[in-house]
Amino acid sequence: xxxxxxxxxxxxxxxxxxxxxxxxxxxxxxxxxxxxxxxxxxxxxxxxxxxxxxxxxxxxxxxxxxxxxxxxxxxxxxxxxxxxxxxxxxxxxxxxxxxxxxxxxxxxxxxxxxxxxxxxxxxxxxxxxxxxxxxxxxxxxxxxxxxxxxxxxxxxxxxxxxxxxxxxxxxxxxxxxxxxxxxxxxxxxxxxxxxxxxxxxxxxxxxxxxxxxxxxxxxxxxxxxxxxxxxxxxxxxxxxxxxxxxxxxxxxxxxxxxxxxxxxxxxxxxxxxxxxxxxxxxxxxxxxxxxxxxxxxxxxxxxxxxxxxxxxxxxxxxxxxxxxxxxxxxxxxxxxxxxxxxxxxxxxxxxxxxxxxxxxxxxxxxxxxxxxxxxxxxxxxxxxxxxxxxxxxxxxxxxxxxxxxxxxxxxxxxxxxxxxxxxxxxxxxxxxxxxxxxxxxxxxxxxxxxxxxxxxxxxxxxx
Numbered sequence: 509x510x511x512x513x514x515x516x517x518x519x520x521x522x523x524x525x526x527x528x529x530x531x532x533x534x535x536x537x538x539x540x541x542x543x544x545x546x547x548x549x550x551x552x553x554x555x556x557x558x559x560x561x562x563x564x565x566x567x568x569x570x571x572x573x574x575x576x577x578x579x580x581x582x583x584x585x586x587x588x589x590x591x592x593x594x595x596x597x598x599x600x601x602x603x604x605x606x607x608x609x610x611x612x613x614x615x616x617x618x619x620x621x622x623x624x625x626x627x628x629x630x631x632x633x634x635x636x637x638x639x640x641x642x643x644x645x646x647x648x649x650x651x652x653x654x655x656x657x658x659x660x661x662x663x664x665x666x667x668x669x670x671x672x673x674x675x676x677x678x679x680x681x682x683x684x685x686x687x688x689x690x691x692x693x694x695x696x697x698x699x700x701x702x703x704x705x706x707x708x709x710x711x712x713x714x715x716x717x718x719x720x721x722x723x724x725x726x727x728x729x730x731x732x733x734x735x736x737x738x739x740x741x742x743x744x745x746x747x748x749x750x751x752x753x754x755x756x757x758x759x760x761x762x763x764x765x766x767x768x769x770x771x772x773x774x775x776x777x778x779x780x781x782x783x784x785x786x787x788x789x790x791x792x793x794x795x796x797x798x799x800x801x802x803x804x805x806x807x808x809x810x811x812x813x814x815x816x817x818x819x820x821x822x823x824x825x826x827x828x829x830x831x832x833x834x835x836x837x838x839x840x841x842x843x844x845x846x847x848x849x850x851x852x853x854x855x856x857x858x859x860x861x862x863x864x865x866x867x868x869x870x871x872x873x874x875x876x877x878x879x880x881x882x883x884x885x886x887x888x889x890x891x892x893x894x895x896x897x898x899x900x901x902x903x904x905x906x907x908x909x910x911x912x913x914x915x916x917x918x919x920x921x922x923x924x925x926x927x928x929x930x931x932x933x934x935x936x937x938x939x940x941x942x943x944x945x946x947x948x949x950x951x952x953x954x955x956x957x958x959x960x961x962x963x964x965x966x967x968x969x970x971x
């Protein structure tokens with residue numbers, strides 16, 4: 509079953525020429541509504557006594573649905589479709605980021621200072637005292653976004669080139685939310701050893717490394733080795749960003765239903781990078797009972813197919829996701845669409861919490877269980893309680909860069925989660941408001957401050 513909710517991922521602009529008389533625009537909007545399009549902005553571009561030219565923005569559910577909408581408009585009599593623009597493709601044309609100088613180069617003197625010969629003095633100063641690279645170059649505020657394209661979003665192994673649009677988007681988020689200059693590094697290699705060596709070789713330019721969209725289980729070894737061999741913070745966002753925001757949401761959801769982390773029975777569906785990281789962080793936060801499932805069911809000690817990471821969470825019980833869900837207090841999904849059924853939710857304990865975070869289509873559509881759960885969260889922006897990594901990684905790196913952290917520790921993850929959760933005051937906490945908006949300007953400041961405090965407690969801050 510596909511997601512039937514129109515959304516901006518499939519947004520288009522239809523430029524139409526309409527006779528300038530009453531009711532003609534209404535016939536166009538009605539045609540769009542009749543085929544399930546969601547109308548956005550309507551902009552008048554030109555108007556004469558006889559015609560009007562307008563741009564109509566419409567959200568669809570898929571590329572096929574977008575075609576259906578355009579054909580419906582074309583079928584309206586006296587209407588001429590002049591052009592159709594895919595707004596998402598248009599946003600990406602030519603790339604979404606650029607490099608821009610911080611000061612003008614307008615005179616010979618400017619050039620002599622910014623480049624040769626004056627820059628030679630700066631090079632010599634850094635050679636004499638390597639620590640000056642932080643004060644005299646971009647290193648102190650720059651993050652490498654590194655991927656091998658092996659696990660792009662939920663789309664699979666698409667390769668380095670196809671991963672680039674995601675990494676560009678990530679760079680935009682770093683700049684927008686934390687003022688950090690981040691750059692995509694998409695590697696045409698999926699060898700663990702070569703990825704580690706490549707990142708080590710480019711590390712002098714960067715103050716931190718954000719690993720992204722690298723498949724499990726290789727992502728665990730790559731992160732572990734880079735953390736050990738580099739003296740700058742390394743953070744795999746698919747693991748730890750997801751875990752931090754999930755924990756923040758769960759902290760507040762449990763407050764709402766008056767249950768404790770130690771007492772609840774938690775089911776995690778999806779035992780890849782995100783699922784394992786969530787389970788590890790929940791344990792650190794006090795969770796005692798975690799049942800983790802993959803596509804074969806519960807991670808049971810009786811199974812011979814478990815990776816070393818999955819074995820960490822193997823239990824004596826065996827069975828399917830449906831069996832695990834019986835009596836569960838919390839469901840956390842980082843898996844595939846529609847794997848959770850309303851019947852499974854009904855089998856949960858009283859006041860159940862469901863966090864269905866598969867993107868873009870969740871493990872269960874919220875509408876199916878909205879009256880059967882105490883709290884519902886997804887990874888989507890068009891439902892309440894969006895679990896989005898952008899609540900974590902900008903502030904994590906802002907804090908780590910500002911205190912020159914050598915690494916990012918588990919304590920820093922926990923404090924970041926608590927900082928995010930703390931932004932929802934008790935008086936504002938309700939079933940549709942357990943986590944702040946990604947546009948809440950307090951988030952980065954709160955997370956960065958918490959990360960710096962934790963870094964100093966753990967002795968990894970160099971400033």
